[in-house]
Amino acid sequence: xxxxxxxxxxxxxxxxxxxxxxxxxxxxxxxxxxxxxxxxxxxxxxxxxxxxxxxxxxxxxxxxxxxxxxxxxxxxxxxxxxxxxxxxxxxxxxxxxxxxxxxxxxxxxxxxxxxxxxxxxxxxxxxxxxxxxxxxxxxxxxxxxxxxxxxxxxxxxxxxxxxxxxxxxxxxxxxxxxxxxxxxxxxxxxxxxxxxxxxxxxxxxxxxx
Numbered sequence: 001x002x003x004x005x006x007x008x009x010x011x012x013x014x015x016x017x018x019x020x021x022x023x024x025x026x027x028x029x030x031x032x033x034x035x036x037x038x039x040x041x042x043x044x045x046x047x048x049x050x051x052x053x054x055x056x057x058x059x060x061x062x063x064x065x066x067x068x069x070x071x072x073x074x075x076x077x078x079x080x081x082x083x084x085x086x087x088x089x090x091x092x093x094x095x096x097x098x099x100x101x102x103x104x105x106x107x108x109x110x111x112x113x114x115x116x117x118x119x120x121x122x123x124x125x126x127x128x129x130x131x132x133x134x135x136x137x138x139x140x141x142x143x144x145x146x147x148x149x150x151x152x153x154x155x156x157x158x159x160x161x162x163x164x165x166x167x168x169x170x171x172x173x174x175x176x177x178x179x180x181x182x183x184x185x186x187x188x189x190x191x192x193x194x195x196x197x198x199x200x201x202x203x204x205x206x207x208x209x
Contacts, residue, residue, distance in 0.1 A: 027069050050081035091133055114148075145161070153185060175205065
């Protein structure tokens with residue numbers, strides 16, 4: 001009896017060790033990890049935190065090779081890491097993020113409420129233009145407007161379009177879209193991301209006064 005009990009325990013532990021999260025669980029885990037890394041991680045730990053998060057995102061891409069969601073979140077994490085840590089590797093990271101988003105677009109262009117286009121647009125206006133990088137304001141405008149058409153009330157779609165307008169010197173329209181972003185419906189599964197984004201919006205609006 002003891003032998004069989006030990007065997008049962010061993011099989012149970014083995015089953016637990018090979019348990020794999022569902023796609024939704026994996027994406028939620030990446031979203032939460034990004035929010036913590038972006039908004040709550042001390043500066044001295046940011047690089048290490050993003051490195052671990054990128055590894056987790058890459059594992060998710062391998063686990064779900066035919067899904068767009070892991071590719072999008074891998075891109076978001078990589079591009080945020082580029083902005084946070086900077087350095088000579090930043091340009092390579094944003095190029096990688098762009099390529100991941102293009103892969104995701106081929107699978108499901110409208111995934112995650114247009115997040116592909118929000119992310120692509122933000123890259124194109126924040127990355128330097130030729131000959132240093134691939135930045136392009138016309139492409140940024142096109143992508144960000146497409147994101148808004150897919151998710152007109154979304155906090156991120158409105159925030160990044162507003163920030164692009166601010167970058168273009170259009171303060172009136174920037175204020176309009178920042179205010180709309182601030183009124184966006186809460187995302188119950190992403191309270192920390194909402195809190196952090198709203199803080200960014202309020203800071204931008206305060207600067208526009």
